[in-house]
Structures are given as C-alpha cells and as structure tokens.
Amino acid sequence: MYTALVQQFKDAQTKAAAAYLEVCAAESAAFPKDSDYPYRAASVRSEYSTARELSDFCTRLAHVMVGEAVRRFSPPGGRLEIRDEQELANASIDISGALKAGKCPDFDAFWAHLERTFSGDAGKRIGLVQAAKLVIDGFGLRPESEIKRTSSAIVLDARIWSEPVFRSSARKATYHSSTTAAGLIRGLAAFASNAGFDVLSAQLTRGHLVDYQFTTREKVSLDGLDIVMFNEKWQFKFAHQVGDALSLFISEYGAEHLANRNRY
Known part of the structure; x- marks a missing residue:
C-alpha cells in the first residue's frame, strides 16, 4: 500500500515530463527558434531535478509514516519519540540505495517494522520508558x-x-x-x-x-x-x-x- 505511493509518484513524474515536452513543442511552433534570441519560456526538467524530487518525496513519506505511528501507538497521555532515520536503519530501508537501483523503497516493510516495534504492549513500554x-x-x-x-x-x-x-x-x-x-x-x-x-x-x-x-x-x-x-x-x-x-x-x-x- 505505502510502496505503491512511490510508484504513483514516479508515474506522475513521467506524465508531467510528457506534458512539459508538449508545452515545449507548442512554444517552438508558436515561436520558431531564433539563434539571436534563444530564450524559451518552457523547459524540460533535468534528470537531477526529477531524481531529487523523488528522493524528497520518499523522505517526506517516511516522516509521515513515523508521524502516523506516533499518533496510533503513543500511550495515553504521552507521546512516543520516534526518529525517522534511526527506524529506517533498524528496518534496513535504504531510500537512496533503492532509488539509485531504480527500485521503490519498501515502505510496506517499513510500516510493518513500525507496527511490530511500537504497537501494543511493546510500544506502550517504550513510550513509558x-x-x-x-x-x-x-x-x-x-x-x-x-x-x-x-x-x-x-x-x-x-x-x-x-x-x-x-x-x-x-x-x-x-x-x-x-x-x-x-x-x-x-x-x-x-x-x-x-x-x-x-x-x-x-x-x-x-x-x-x-x-x-x-x-x-x-x-x-x-x-x-x-x-x-x-x-x-x-x-x-x-x-x-x-x-x-x-x-x-x-x-x-x-x-x-x-x-x-x-x-x-
């Protein structure tokens, strides 16, 4: 469920890139290129910008999931302190490594780790400690x-x-x-x-x-x-x-x- 969000985001990026290309083509048709004035209003996003946007999305998604774990599993009257980076490491989730390999980070496994670690009596004790x-x-x-x-x-x-x-x-x-x-x-x-x-x-x-x-x-x-x-x-x-x-x-x-x- 959560890993699918990453794929949806990647699909949205692909569609956006195609839409940008269409705008660039339409602009070129409306304003034939002039070597003396090469400025264009539209541009296609660089691979670096696209990769950075995806990485930032995954980092924010991990933070949102941790926030949800805090909301669901904190003991009454208290608040669990859960560190994003620490729990990603504990769950063996390497966002950067997965993206560089062309894969979606396994956020379903990350949620399973959060649930296993912080829900029920185990999470209650962590919160009270x-x-x-x-x-x-x-x-x-x-x-x-x-x-x-x-x-x-x-x-x-x-x-x-x-x-x-x-x-x-x-x-x-x-x-x-x-x-x-x-x-x-x-x-x-x-x-x-x-x-x-x-x-x-x-x-x-x-x-x-x-x-x-x-x-x-x-x-x-x-x-x-x-x-x-x-x-x-x-x-x-x-x-x-x-x-x-x-x-x-x-x-x-x-x-x-x-x-x-x-x-x-």
Missing part, C-alpha cells in the same frame, strides 16, 4: 538525589528559568527552559495517565503550562499537584499518593536511565 526519562531529566534526578517529603507533599524542583514578559509585570519560562518544561510536563502526563490519575493527566496535557505567564511565587493547583513558580525554578508539590506512584513509576521505567546519570 521515554516518559520516565523526561521526568528524570526534567527534575535533574540522580541515584543519590534526596526527595523532600513533608507532612502534606512530596516535593521536587525543576530548574526552569524565567524572564520578564515584554511590557508586563508577569514572567514566563525562557526559550531554553520551555523545552525542559515541555518535556517534563509531557512525561508527567504520561505517568499520570498510566497510574490512573486521569484528571491530572488531562490537566497537564491541556493546561498550557509551558506558555503560562505568572507572577513570582504564584501557585498553580492541579488535581493532586501544586506547582509553585519561582524566577529560577518550578517547585512541584505532589500529594503523597501521586508522589509515591511517581516514585514507583521511575523505579519501573526509568531505573536504567537514572543509573546512567551517574556517568554524566
């Missing part, structure tokens, strides 16, 4: 990190720097920190969904926290989680039930990544 990594990195956790536990909450700090909003007394996360915040929020949303905290997961997913404009020490209250926003950090105060579940989540899905952070 990726989510745990985002949480660990977002909070800067290491094996020796001490988690602050109070009578009312489990507290974790994320180093998210902020800057003033233009012509406003409010602040917002810096460009660099907003990337950290986005990953952390996405990881926490996946955790919350997996742990059964559906309301919290929905709030994290749809709350637009990354773009939120706040005043220093402002508190954003969610279901089982308060976030206090300072100039140089966001402090996450998890209800004990949520915090304990997060600890178990990291132990189950993030243990390997957490151990490796000792090497950094």
Whole structure:
C-alpha cells in the first residue's frame, strides 16, 4: 500500500515530463527558434531535478509514516519519540540505495517494522520508558538525589528559568527552559495517565503550562499537584499518593536511565 505511493509518484513524474515536452513543442511552433534570441519560456526538467524530487518525496513519506505511528501507538497521555532515520536503519530501508537501483523503497516493510516495534504492549513500554526519562531529566534526578517529603507533599524542583514578559509585570519560562518544561510536563502526563490519575493527566496535557505567564511565587493547583513558580525554578508539590506512584513509576521505567546519570 505505502510502496505503491512511490510508484504513483514516479508515474506522475513521467506524465508531467510528457506534458512539459508538449508545452515545449507548442512554444517552438508558436515561436520558431531564433539563434539571436534563444530564450524559451518552457523547459524540460533535468534528470537531477526529477531524481531529487523523488528522493524528497520518499523522505517526506517516511516522516509521515513515523508521524502516523506516533499518533496510533503513543500511550495515553504521552507521546512516543520516534526518529525517522534511526527506524529506517533498524528496518534496513535504504531510500537512496533503492532509488539509485531504480527500485521503490519498501515502505510496506517499513510500516510493518513500525507496527511490530511500537504497537501494543511493546510500544506502550517504550513510550513509558521515554516518559520516565523526561521526568528524570526534567527534575535533574540522580541515584543519590534526596526527595523532600513533608507532612502534606512530596516535593521536587525543576530548574526552569524565567524572564520578564515584554511590557508586563508577569514572567514566563525562557526559550531554553520551555523545552525542559515541555518535556517534563509531557512525561508527567504520561505517568499520570498510566497510574490512573486521569484528571491530572488531562490537566497537564491541556493546561498550557509551558506558555503560562505568572507572577513570582504564584501557585498553580492541579488535581493532586501544586506547582509553585519561582524566577529560577518550578517547585512541584505532589500529594503523597501521586508522589509515591511517581516514585514507583521511575523505579519501573526509568531505573536504567537514572543509573546512567551517574556517568554524566
């Protein structure tokens, strides 16, 4: 099915080339060639341009297929991170090599690889491992990190720097920190969904926290989680039930990544 799209594109290129030739012929008939003025409005596309167009189409098609795999197979509340080039290599799909050999890259085999790798329980686990990594990195956790536990909450700090909003007394996360915040929020949303905290997961997913404009020490209250926003950090105060579940989540899905952070 997907490989056939490449053949359809090649057929379209062939038809387009024939159409260009017809236009060139019609122009030549209308304006007989003059050696003193050889300029023509119409031209036939070069072999290089045609080959490059086909290659670009195949690259974009692979990206579209990866996007579809992300949409279909991501765990609830989370988002799979799938790299086009890595998975093409894992599936032994060589776009350039196939095209140079005059063949269509086997995108049906590529989709079968994506489905086999990321669908079902296997894909769910990959997504949750990726989510745990985002949480660990977002909070800067290491094996020796001490988690602050109070009578009312489990507290974790994320180093998210902020800057003033233009012509406003409010602040917002810096460009660099907003990337950290986005990953952390996405990881926490996946955790919350997996742990059964559906309301919290929905709030994290749809709350637009990354773009939120706040005043220093402002508190954003969610279901089982308060976030206090300072100039140089966001402090996450998890209800004990949520915090304990997060600890178990990291132990189950993030243990390997957490151990490796000792090497950094």
